[in-house]
Amino acid sequence: MIRHLLSAADLDRETATLVLDTAGQMDAAMAGREVKKLPTLRGRTVVNLFYEDSTRTRISFEAAAKRLSADVITFNAKGSSVSKGESLKDTALTLEAMGADAVVIRHSASGAPHRLSRWVSGSVLNAGDGTHEHPTQALLDAYTMRHRLGRLDGLNVAVVGDVLHSRVARSNVLLLHTLGANVTLVGPPTLLPVGVEGWPAEVSYDFDAVLPKHDVVMMLRVQRERMNDSYFPSAREHARRYGMDARRMAMLPEHAIVMHPGPMNRGMEITPEVADSPRSTIVEQVSNGVSVRMAVLYLMLGGSRPEEV
Amino acid sequence: MSYLIKGARIVDGEPADILIRDGKVAEVGAGLSAAGAAVVDADGLVALPGLLDLHTHLREPGREDAETVETGSRAAALGGYTAVCAMANTDPTADTAGVVEQVHRLGQQAGLVEVQPIGAVSIGLKGEQLAELGAMATSAAKVRIFSDDGHCVSDPRLMRRALEYVKAFDGVIAQHAEEPRLTIGAQMHEGRESARLGLTGWPAVAEEAIIARDALLAGHVGSRLHICHVSTAGSVEILRWAKARLRASGVTGRITSEVTPHHLLLTDAQVGCGSDAHPGSYDPVFKVNPPLRTGEDTAALRDALADGVIDVVATDHAPHTVEDKECEWGYARPGMLGLQTALSIVVETMLERIGWDGVADRMSRVPARIAGLSDHGRDPAPGAPANLALVDPAARWTVDSTALASRSQNTPYAGMELPAAVVATFLAGEATVLDGKAVR
Numbered sequence: 001m002i003r004h005l006l007s008a009a010d011l012d013r014e015t016a017t018l019v020l021d022t023a024g025q026m027d028a029a030m031a032g033r034e035v036k037k038l039p040t041l042r043g044r045t046v047v048n049l050f051y052e053d054s055t056r057t058r059i060s061f062e063a064a065a066k067r068l069s070a071d072v073i074t075f076n077a078k079g080s081s082v083s084k085g086e087s088l089k090d091t092a093l094t095l096e097a098m099g100a101d102a103v104v105i106r107h108s109a110s111g112a113p114h115r116l117s118r119w120v121s122g123s124v125l126n127a128g129d130g131t132h133e134h135p136t137q138a139l140l141d142a143y144t145m146r147h148r149l150g151r152l153d154g155l156n157v158a159v160v161g162d163v164l165h166s167r168v169a170r171s172n173v174l175l176l177h178t179l180g181a182n183v184t185l186v187g188p189p190t191l192l193p194v195g196v197e198g199w200p201a202e203v204s205y206d207f208d209a210v211l212p213k214h215d216v217v218m219m220l221r222v223q224r225e226r227m228n229d230s231y232f233p234s235a236r237e238h239a240r241r242y243g244m245d246a247r248r249m250a251m252l253p254e255h256a257i258v259m260h261p262g263p264m265n266r267g268m269e270i271t272p273e274v275a276d277s278p279r280s281t282i283v284e285q286v287s288n289g290v291s292v293r294m295a296v297l298y299l300m301l302g303g304s305r306p307e308e309v
Numbered sequence: 310m311s312y313l314i315k316g317a318r319i320v321d322g323e324p325a326d327i328l329i330r331d332g333k334v335a336e337v338g339a340g341l342s343a344a345g346a347a348v349v350d351a352d353g354l355v356a357l358p359g360l361l362d363l364h365t366h367l368r369e370p371g372r373e374d375a376e377t378v379e380t381g382s383r384a385a386a387l388g389g390y391t392a393v394c395a396m397a398n399t400d401p402t403a404d405t406a407g408v409v410e411q412v413h414r415l416g417q418q419a420g421l422v423e424v425q426p427i428g429a430v431s432i433g434l435k436g437e438q439l440a441e442l443g444a445m446a447t448s449a450a451k452v453r454i455f456s457d458d459g460h461c462v463s464d465p466r467l468m469r470r471a472l473e474y475v476k477a478f479d480g481v482i483a484q485h486a487e488e489p490r491l492t493i494g495a496q497m498h499e500g501r502e503s504a505r506l507g508l509t510g511w512p513a514v515a516e517e518a519i520i521a522r523d524a525l526l527a528g529h530v531g532s533r534l535h536i537c538h539v540s541t542a543g544s545v546e547i548l549r550w551a552k553a554r555l556r557a558s559g560v561t562g563r564i565t566s567e568v569t570p571h572h573l574l575l576t577d578a579q580v581g582c583g584s585d586a587h588p589g590s591y592d593p594v595f596k597v598n599p600p601l602r603t604g605e606d607t608a609a610l611r612d613a614l615a616d617g618v619i620d621v622v623a624t625d626h627a628p629h630t631v632e633d634k635e636c637e638w639g640y641a642r643p644g645m646l647g648l649q650t651a652l653s654i655v656v657e658t659m660l661e662r663i664g665w666d667g668v669a670d671r672m673s674r675v676p677a678r679i680a681g682l683s684d685h686g687r688d689p690a691p692g693a694p695a696n697l698a699l700v701d702p703a704a705r706w707t708v709d710s711t712a713l714a715s716r717s718q719n720t721p722y723a724g725m726e727l728p729a730a731v732v733a734t735f736l737a738g739e740a741t742v743l744d745g746k747a748v749r
Contacts, residue, residue, distance in 0.1 A: 089635055109637035110496075110507040111591025118589050130639065132507030170507060194512070195504030 001299045004117045004124045008135040008174035016178055020143050022295035023288070030067065030291075041070035044301055047100040049091070049116075050127075051077040051107040056262055057127050057137075060286070061104045064293035070301075073098070088112060092119035101301055105129070123300045131165045137261055138171035140292040142179060144281050145216055147288070148257050153180035158210050159201075160186040161220035161242055161269050162231075164193045168261045169220060173201045184210050187242055190231045207242055211251040218259040219244050219269045235268060245271040249279060257281050310739060311335075313343050317351035317699055319689055321666045327356060329695040332738035337689055349743070351699050354732055357669050359391025359696035360652065361676040361685045363483070363567055364458070364537060364623035366644065367393070367424070369415060370408070371400025376628035376716045378412060381648070382421035384626070384714040386741035388648040389698035389731040390422050392677070392685045393626075397429040398459040404429035404440035406448035413450035421741045421749075425680060428452040430471050430482060434460045439471060446478040453681045456483035458537055459598075461519055463489050468523060472532035481533040481565075481679065484523050486544070487599065491515035496639055498577040498600040506581055506590070508638065511600045513541040520544050524551035524564055535679060536566035538625050540599040542609035549618045565679050567623035568610050570654035571645055575721060577601045580638075586710075586724030593634045593641030594721050597627070600643075614671060615662045621676045624651045628717035646720040649713050652700065653727035660729075665702075684737075695738040704730035714747060 001018075002010050011019070030036055046065040050058050058074065065072045075095075086094075088107075095103055102123040105113045110130030117124040128134040146152050157176055163169045163185050176183050177200040184202040185192060196203055204210050211217070222238065232238040239245075244258060252258075258270070258279045266272050275282060314327040319337070326341035327334060335343075362385065368376035378395070385393045395412050397403035403412060409426040416424020428445035432438050434457045445452040455475060462468045462484060471482050492515045497503050499510020520536055524547065527534035539545065544566075551564050579595045587594050595601060613619040627644025634641050655668055663671070669688070677686025684694040707726045710718040734742040741748055 087632065087636055107637070109639040111638045114589055114591045115637055130507055131509075167507060170505075193504035194499050194510055195501035198501035198504060 001302070003300070005135050005296060005300065006113050006117060006124065006126045007133050008138045008171040008178070010135070011175065011178060013178050016139070016142070016175060019139055019292065019295050019299060020146060022299060023143050023291040026291045026294045026298070037067055037069055039069045040298055041065070041068040041301055044070045044101045045099055046070045046072050046102045046104065046297065047095050048072065048074040049095070049103050049105045050075065051105070051112070052128070054106050054128065056286070057106060060289040061127060061293050063290045064297055067290070068294055068298060070297070088115060089119050092116050096120050102297060125296065125300070128167050130167070132167050133171045134167040135171045135175070136289070136293055136296060137168050138175040139296065140285055140289040141172055141218065141259060141261070142175055143288045143292050144259065144285050145257070148281060149215055149255065152176070155181040155216060156184070156214045157181050157216040157218060158184045158186050158214045159218045159220065160207060160244070162191045162222050162226060163187050163196070163220065164191045165223060165226070166220045172218065173199050177201070184214070186210055188232055188238070207248065208251065211248055212253065214252065215256050216259060217244060217252065217256065221261065221263065222265055222269050239268055243269050243271065244274045246273045249274050249277065252279070259285060261285065311343060311346035312349055312735065312740065313341060313346040314349045314351045314356065314699065317354045317356035319356045320669050321664050327689045327697070329735060329738050332695055334689045334691055334693045334695050336691055349699070349733060353701065353703065354699045355665050355702050356689055357389065357665065357698045357700060358673040358686050358688050359698050359734060359736065360389045360672045361392040361680060361682065362390055362624050362626065362648065362651070363394050363454070363535070363621060363676045363680060364625045365393040365395055365648065366398070366627045367395045367412070368628055369399065370411065374716070375630050378415035378424060379419040379421070380714060380716045381626070381628070382416065382419040382424060383747050384646070384648040386421045386734045386736070387714050387731060387747055388650070389652050389700060389734055390648060391696035391698070391734065391736045392423040392425060392680070392682055393648070394425045394427050394454055394680055396458045397427050397456060398434055402429050402433050403427065404432050406441065406444040406450070409445050409450040409452050410448050420736070421747070422736060423682065423685065425682060426450045426452055427454045427456050427483065430455045430457045430462050431467065436460060436462055436464055436467060439467070439474065442471070442474055442480065443478065446480060453478070453480050454483050454535070455480055456485065456537065458483065458485045461485050461487040461489060463519070465522060465526065469526050469530060472527055472534060473530045476532055479681065481535050483535040483537050484519065485537050486516045486519035486523070488515040488518050497580050497596070498602045500577065500603060502577045502581055508580070513543050513602070516541055516599055517543040517547055521547045524548070527564055528555065532563070534564050536564070538569050538572065538599055538623070539566045539610065539619055540572045540602050540606065542606050545609045545613040545618055548613070552618060562678070565620045567621045568614055568619045569625045570622060570647055570651045571597060571721060572602065572610055573607060573614070573658045574654050575601045576604050576607055579721070584721070584724065587721070591638040593636065593638050594645065594719055596638060596641050596643050597645050598643035611658055614659060621671050621679065622651060622655055623676070624648055628715050629719045630717060634719050644719070646713060646715050646717060648715070650708060650720065650722050650727065652731065653729050656702070656729040657727060695735050697735045698731055699733040701730045701732050704728070706730050
């Protein structure tokens, strides 16, 4: 197993498949239990180091580590020594001194987990770094697709919206490519990065045209701060051209699913009819997130296998 | 002190002896002898006119924790330099006669290279109001180069006025070409690597658009313009056009430009993969402004330096403290050390194409002409000021960031083996470096 999970590119097909399979075993192991806890990581310490507010990802990692019986320390940068100007390196040395076996880091600066991995001896898990990557999100998305559609190989997946600033998009492109799916990136040219031609993905500016041939449509969140920065003329125009609504949902193949990493802007990139429809996997993605993160922590920290406990 | 340099090859010429006395070259020839002169065995060495750097950040006053005039001067002497032009983005800004005179005086006190201050174009580098350019020009520091480097003079009206105004004292505006609206939050070259790494891109067009605009402005008002740290293939094409246009009307030397050693050697691939001494990605030792570009850009820059579209090599030596570099990429300050490695990198990338004569042109003679420093950039000949460097062309050395003379350690070349080493440097007839070590 890999020592750090910094990018979805760290996972080859075999390892990624192992994570997804293990997540399935985690699900199964938890299913019959009254007390939702496995003793596999007892005595191990997992630090959640969050430099950016993200309730969703933080509680998902927290739940995953706790269900594996690890000791969990949550270190919110706000209100800690970090806000007093402590550097990432000094924070890393502090965590090292406390004996962290794994550090889960969320940071607004792209590459912060890579820097951290040079300074700690434990494993580093990237829980979202700036506009770079969010590999466990891609894993939980892949898990959700496989669970719903039975396979990943050959699936056609459209990733729609603000690709430029999306760590979810970057990780998904890499992981889905590794797992044999075909990715099409859809959005206005202003929100697709210069250099995207180097990615293993197709690009389209025409959402309607891609809908009929896609098994999965993954909507990306549009950040509020993009709205007044000339990436698109208005929120309404963006919603019309690149939003997922009932009309577009009807253009999808019957089996197709609609995903969103959350939190959603209802009425912006996705309408309530779609978000609350049976095609939507949004709530499943959240619960799958815990299973996938359990699998990652378990595999990276080398805990005992779930069937042995 | 007199020195007799024995058997140095003068630039690309034949081996000869050089006698230095009273600050000047007294004699050049075969089999010279001089009673009382210290003999420097220069067998196998190349004698170059002392190098001159048009673009050095010495950080004093204000950031003496990163570099001082003295430590930067020592690094320069060890790199074969006899003169450096000190950029104006200090704290306080070098935008008054008082500050440029202070830097000039500190340079004289250190006595290791000639420190020629560059004056700011605008007050506080804010790009709003011209600094007192005339006062700096007539000060004891005799400023001729003006630059807001670190910032672009982006207001076209202010740039036009600055270009016009400095004609009164044969000044030149050295432009940091970066359209600021196109580089808000920019972290690295915009292209495949930035797309992959999720870092905000610094598009080539932000440099090229300003160079095109300023070349047109300089042509319109008949002023001298120097473009700092040219970094893209597109900029080369624009400069080629601008120079050809001037040449067609019989004008030369009015638009000049520089390239840094790091833009000749390194590319944006380093951001994602590091180097042997800096393994791992996002290491801010590779963060610089303008950013490292692509392999096509480095190839175009080498071609342009060989064929004269780019006139000179300048280091953009930019010391930063450990805490300003040992952090997240986005929080790190841009810039890298350059004085002690510049010559070796030019040898590595260019020597085969331009020879030692070409090196002397691009690192000494032409920079001296641009800076208006007539004591520098002169080959050893009787009567010339003895500002010289002796280089061992056969040496190979490995860069050790802790062994450099700079107060900072932010060299991107750590662990890299480079060709050619400076053995001795003479400033106004006195040795500043002997046996590859600083004399003081």
